[in-house]
Amino acid sequence: MLSVEHVTKTYGKFTALEDISLTFTPGVYGLLAPNGAGKTTLIKMLTTLLFPTKGQILWEGEDIRALGAEYRGLLGYLPQQFGYYPSYTPRQFLRYAAALQCIPKREADGRIDHLLETVGLGDAADKKMKKFSGGMLQRVGIAVAMLNDPKLLILDEPTAGLDPRERVRFRNLIHTLAEDRIVILSTHIVSDIETIAGQIVMFKDHRLYCCDSPARICARFQGRVFQLPAGMPLAPGQFLLSEGQGADGPVLRVLCETPPVNGTPVTPGLEDAFLAIYREEQT
Numbered sequence: 526m527l528s529v530e531h532v533t534k535t536y537g538k539f540t541a542l543e544d545i546s547l548t549f550t551p552g553v554y555g556l557l558a559p560n561g562a563g564k565t566t567l568i569k570m571l572t573t574l575l576f577p578t579k580g581q582i583l584w585e586g587e588d589i590r591a592l593g594a595e596y597r598g599l600l601g602y603l604p605q606q607f608g609y610y611p612s613y614t615p616r617q618f619l620r621y622a623a624a625l626q627c628i629p630k631r632e633a634d635g636r637i638d639h640l641l642e643t644v645g646l647g648d649a650a651d652k653k654m655k656k657f658s659g660g661m662l663q664r665v666g667i668a669v670a671m672l673n674d675p676k677l678l679i680l681d682e683p684t685a686g687l688d689p690r691e692r693v694r695f696r697n698l699i700h701t702l703a704e705d706r707i708v709i710l711s712t713h714i715v716s717d718i719e720t721i722a723g724q725i726v727m728f729k730d731h732r733l734y735c736c737d738s739p740a741r742i743c744a745r746f747q748g749r750v751f752q753l754p755a756g757m758p759l760a761p762g763q764f765l766l767s768e769g770q771g772a773d774g775p776v777l778r779v780l781c782e783t784p785p786v787n788g789t790p791v792t793p794g795l796e797d798a799f800l801a802i803y804r805e806e807q808t
């Protein structure tokens with residue numbers, strides 16, 4: 526179990542995160558917040574690249590700072606910018622990464638074969654990475670992060686740049702990997718996380734806003750989201766969430782406490798919830 530206890534992180538006079546408390550157990554967690562909300566700051570603290578200004582982070586009850594290399598040995602991390610050698614094949618690159626981690630060659634080779642199959646790169650294992658798609662490269666990165674069979678896998682913005690098929694493949698892969706470990710991934714792309722994460726962590730005003738299931742976050746807005754025909758002026762108290770295409774033409778999705786005239790109630794999705802939660806920040 527990983528526990529974040531009353532963690533505050535300041536950069537000089539600027540407070541990036543304030544008094545954050547969270548508990549992670551095996552499963553998939555999505556850190557979802559607009560750019561600049563503090564996702565990377567939290568990830569850097571969870572990966573010991575930064576340390577809290579106040580508070581502590583505990584792994585099985587022990588401070589990760591004191592655990593040091595022991596903690597890093599059970600951590601797998603895919604940073605936002607994943608560095609690789611285009612002229613290497615995935616197998617060569619994984620062998621290189623395994624050697625850097627001092628994993629004995631025989632053990633590494635067996636593990637690499639298994640990981641290449643798990644991430645769906647068995648057929649491309651010996652092809653140079655220079656012609657790989659974004660999704661293939663990302664799967665190489667996940668395999669590297671999985672080399673030590675981590676108990677905690679952290680992926681920073683892993684879905685950026687994936688096409689729809691690659692997103693589905695990524696979702697399935699993450700579900701497989703999360704069976705017996707904690708997976709934490711950050712994104713600001715709502716649709717990527719809605720079906721992947723069991724729990725969604727959101728920050729607002731540098732504090733924890735919620736850690737809850739997508740369904741429960743959406744339920745907070747039940748009965749407050751309506752669809753209106755586009756072109757209708759919004760009344761006071763109605764907040765425009767998004768514009769889209771309905772069955773009969775352009776429509777608006779609005780958030781309001783009183784059902785609008787001509788409004789049809791709709792089931793709130795995570796995108797509605799995200800836009801509603803961060804609405805002040807857009808205006």
Ligand SMILES: Nc1ncnc2c1ncn2[C@@H]1O[C@H](COP(=O)(O)OP(=O)(O)OP(=O)(O)O)[C@@H](O)[C@H]1O
Nearest residue numbers: 536539541558559560561562563564565566567713
């Ligand atoms: N080294 C630093 N010095 C000063 N301010 C920083 C530093 N690193 C981050 N910040 C600020 O802290 C806030 C949180 O940044 P962070 O990178 O954690 O956000 P984020 O949610 O990961 O955003 P993004 O998705 O853009 O990476 C931002 O306002 C950022 O400008």
